[in-house]
Amino acid sequence: GDQVEQSPSALSLHEGTGSALRCNFTxxxxxxxxxxQNSRxxxxxxxxxxxxxxxxxxxxxxxxxxxxxxxxxxxDAQLEDSGTYFCAAINTGNYKYVFGAGTRLKVIA
Amino acid sequence: AQTIHQWPVAEIKAVGSPLSLGCTIKGKSSPNLYWYWQATGGTLQQLFYSITVGQVESVVQLNLSASRPKDDQFILSTEKLLLSHSGFYLCAWSLTHSQNTLYFGAGTRLSVL
Structure with missing residues (x-):
């Protein structure tokens, strides 16, 4: 089936720094x-x-x-950027959205 | 503006009891509708989708069923809850043409004890 590989699974950033998240599709x-996705x-x-x-x-x-x-x-990461980030890929011709496993981002002061 | 409302916000239910979760979309006619489930700390798993009233397609079998009794309403239900049904249930909608941006409701937290 369709697969979405998301990386990294977790990430800590100091305020003001940056990074990249990636999703690969099979x-x-x-x-x-x-x-x-926020804390709520x-x-x-x-x-x-x-x-x-x-x-x-x-x-x-x-x-x-x-x-x-x-x-x-x-x-330029800020504290409010903390949360879990998901990518969702949409296949051609159907209504199925496949989500990656998520990246848990924590921004530290 | 489009709004999506899910009810209830949270439920605590006993194993073996029935369940009904609801979702209503206002401000958009004939949307595509979806149900998703998320285990604690997990990713989102698509359960069902519907492109029109009365028509529902199952994506994964989890001993749940879904119905679309009206254009703006999507219902998720089961006669008998299992412990494995615990989690976060999210309803979503998208437009019916080429740009299928998903818009999610606030979700229902379900604890099965």
């Missing part, structure tokens, strides 16, 4: 979506990409369908 995906469990939409790169404030995401991966870059 099959060709039509699009990818990135979410942040709410899933916040970050990006939806069918191709290319999008940027929003301190976050930037890229989706490369041909090479089957997507990245989420966080720069």
């Amino acid at each position: 099959t060709t995906m039509r699009a990818v979506q990135w979410f942040q 469990g709410s899933l916040i939409n970050l990006f939806y990409l069918a191709s290319g790169t999008k940027e929003n404030g301190r976050l930037k995401s890229t989706f490369n369908s041909k090479e089957s991966y997507s990245t989420l870059h966080i720069r």
